[in-house]
Amino acid sequence: MKLLIFLISLIVLSIAPFIGETPLEIGKLFDPNAMEYLLFWDLRVPRVLVAFFSGAILALGGMVFQAVFRNSLTTPFTLGVSSGATLATAIGIVFLPASLAALSYLFSFAGAFSTILLLFLFARTLSATQTNSLLLIGIALSFFYSAALMVVYYLSDLEQSYSIIRFTMGSLNIVGFKSLYPVIAAALILLAVVSSYKKELKLILTSHENAFLKGIEIKKINLILLLFVSLSVGVCVSVVGPIGFIGLVIPHIIRLVYKQSSEKLILSVFYYGGIFLVLCDLIGRNLGAVSEVPIGVVTSFIGGPFFIYIILRRKRHHG
């Protein structure tokens, strides 16, 4: 089963840049004057890469949040990070002059980042065991941001509100490698940090009390993990928009397939999170509609039912 999935993942990854609306002639891929060259190297390859590393960040981030908050339904999105980014982007779209439209990218990152700072400010006043309170604060923030987003909608014109809606649906449409680098860097840093706290993560997976008693600075480590996850998700959202469901679905599926404790699954969750988003994008691009289906819609359409199926199957196995 594991080997089969791995082989499928390799196939998905290798064919992904070749399949699309315009068929590619392999011979022309290395001819800089051909249209194919541009299409392949400037659009398809960066797109597959951004999908892979975004999916990886969202999946690994979800797994870490679930361990720290001891709640299998937690993802960075539940804490309002994506809502913060969305709101800030919407503000950028409505209030920035069109000539500065490129700055909306910065707005989005600032929105995600300031939400994280706000959460940390609250977290400092909570004790180590009160992680649920932080979760509630995150949910409250999300609602607050949604309300503020409505106000921005109300103030926007038709074209602007269309842009806002498109951003909230998520998009992997990037051109060239420039906006790709921050996502790759964020993903690799997150992977390195989480891997370096493997032992601590294992203790957190038992209980916070146990981790505390076994000599871990539990409060500090929780904050470090949350900070790095939030930052990388902030980078990711600012480039591809809020893409839901991966942080929830992938860690669960990987756990059910591998049947191992989560700290051993860091690399698998990272890798298959990436593969899942590449696959969703592949489907979204090739459904044959006039224009592509937004990526957030695809992940939810595939992830939702599959997740319900997995949960129902698990219930039956446990009697």
Add this chain to the structure above:
Amino acid sequence: MKLHVDTVTTSYLQNISFRVENENVVILGSNGAGKTTLSKIIVGLEENTNVYYEGEKISSLGAKRRCEIVNFVPSKLEVFDDYLDVEEFLQLSLLNGSTLREMDTILKQLEIEHLKSSPCKCISSGESQLVLFASGLLHNAELTIFDEPTANLDSDKKIKVYEALKKYAGWKIVITHDLNIAYKLGYRIIYLEHGKLIFDGSSDVFFTAANLERLFGNSIKRLEDYFMVNYR
């Protein structure tokens, strides 16, 4: 070993003070007397600045040092991950010089070797209590607080835990409801009731007829060296 609990007061506990110096202690008390709360304060799980170990505030110790000095073995095994197994759980307690070999010896002694590869979430409450007890022995802190180590066990396992407790070389505080175990251990006894320290003294004094009557009324009946619940 020098532990000093200096007028600890919380929303529930009232002015709890005692000193423990190179001796083992049993803490007894009715349900909700504050035994577990007091223990969590001693090990630093609940913040309180009035507990000292060798003259140092426990609350200001670094995490590493704290884990060498004190440990608390809860009465319920809490594990979030669905697949973390018993062996992995116990390996996390291989601290302060404990080895894998000692782990296997303890597992054999408590007759739970067969649980090694079972996920912690799938074992019974009695089994998980034994796993926790084993983790406490392995952690090997200078002072270990065992919270009701025999509560969910059958009589055979109670004897095994009792024997292991007796044999265990580290200093210990044992919280229990079981007067028989308290009596057999023979340690100094601290008795709590509604957040107040009611008795602090030797086992001999505690188990005099007059003291038992004062604390338990006629709900306990003594038959030679055994204590029975006096169902009426």
